[in-house]
Amino acid sequence: MYKLVKPLFFSLDPETAHHTVSGGLQSFCKVWGGKRLLRAVYGYDHPGLAREVFGLKFKNPVGLAAGFDKNAAYVEEMAALGFGFIEIGTVTPRPQPGNDRPRLFRLVADEALVNRMGFNNQGVDVAADRLRRLKNRGQLIIGGNIGKNKLTPNEEAVNDYITCFDALFDVVDYFVVNVSSPNTPGLRDLQEKGPLMHILSTLQQRNRKNDISRPILLKIAPDLSDSQLDDIIDIVRETGIAGVIATNTTISREGLQSRPALTSEAGGLSGRPLTRRATEVIRYLAEKSNRAFPIIGVGGIHQPDDAVEKLRAGASLVQLYTGFIYEGPALVKRICKKIARDH
Template structure:
């Protein structure tokens, strides 16, 4: 079915297509029996898919990466497509419009996207309010991806992360600290060892509410050197956070086929060109740490084989976004069947 509508969707500009699909899915899911129908088509339940990772029980290891549902508007609808967990955000303390449009570009020849969205979101309180009103999560794991406002200087960045952490604590199952997006000026500077340790240690000190704590993960860029990845391993071990998401988008344009105009667009590149590098980062972290912490693998998963490669490299879970856009919702089911039955 997706093959029939994909040409129409790809005739729209990417951001318009995103809201057309998400809005249409939300409208459809208001019909009686619609979510059950979607689950029967796209879902795949099998005990072999169940995972327990950083103390949480996942019904399957296939998640929706942050960026698709920035404001927690489509959690139930995306769960109906078979995802085992949904990561909302990136959210910031205050609402912000993000960067000027156009800010999302398709590279069809490369099966890739370039985005410079700039953490456009309605603010953490809006997302928290929506999540608090979810009626039945049915075992769905929800992650909260948190960042800083563009106007917040890096010296005060920790305050923004704390604000988001406190606001989402009661409504998400795990947190992701995003310091690796290339679309907020200076944000990647927070990946340096000392500022990053300060943010993570501060959050860890707050990570106890009436005896309850939440797993905290760090999302890293694929552009880090091996030396920087060594620092990441050390930081995870020193701060005691739960794990790492590898990887975010890349600023590299190496080996792209699409037009020079698109390649020259600034922003983060995602999709098939990231497949190999993301897997390399996962394998390096897993080997260097002696599998000392869980890794969520994301980046260039366009097939069941791509997902298996991430898992075999050392990932405990995987996430989709750009591959989901290019391949459609059937990708979730195909990955689940491959993991369960080979």
């Protein structure tokens, strides 16, 4: 089915296509029986899919990565497509429009996307309110991906992360600290050990003051060196955060086949070209840490074997975004079936 409509979607500007498809899915789910039909077509339940990771019970290990549903507007709709967990955001304390359009580009020859969205979102309070009003959450696990506003200086960034953490605490199951997007000026500087330790330690102190604590994860870039990855392992151990998401988009353009006008666009690259590097990062972190903490694997998952490879490399869970765009919603079910067969 998706193969029939994909050419139509791909004839549209990528950002327009995203809003058209998401809005259409939302409208369909409002029709009586719409969500039930989607679950029947795209859902897949099997006891071998259940996972318990950082104290949370996931009905299956395939999640939707941050970036697709920045404002928590489509949580129930995406859950109906079979995802085991949904990560909303990246959200910032204050609304911001992001970078100027066009800011999202398809590299079809490479099965990739380049984005320089710039944390466009309606602000953390809007997302929190939407999550608070969810009616049919059921077993669904929801993560909150948090960042800083563009105009917030790096030396004050911790305050933005605290604001988002407090606003979402009662409505999400886990948090992701995003310091690895290449599209907010200076943000990746926060991946250095000193600033990162300060942010994570501050959030952990706040976390421990609550009766119930939330797992905090760190999302890292695929462009880190081995020594920087060693620092990440040390940081996870020293701060006691729950785990790592590997990886975000890359600034590398190595080996691309698309025309130079597209490959030279500024922004983060995602999709098929990231498959190998994301898996390498997962394997490095898992082996060097002796699997001391859970890893969520994301980057270039376009086929079930891509997901299985990341799980075998050391990931506990996986997430989709660009592969979901190129392959369609049936990819979630195909991955789940593959994992269940291998169980």
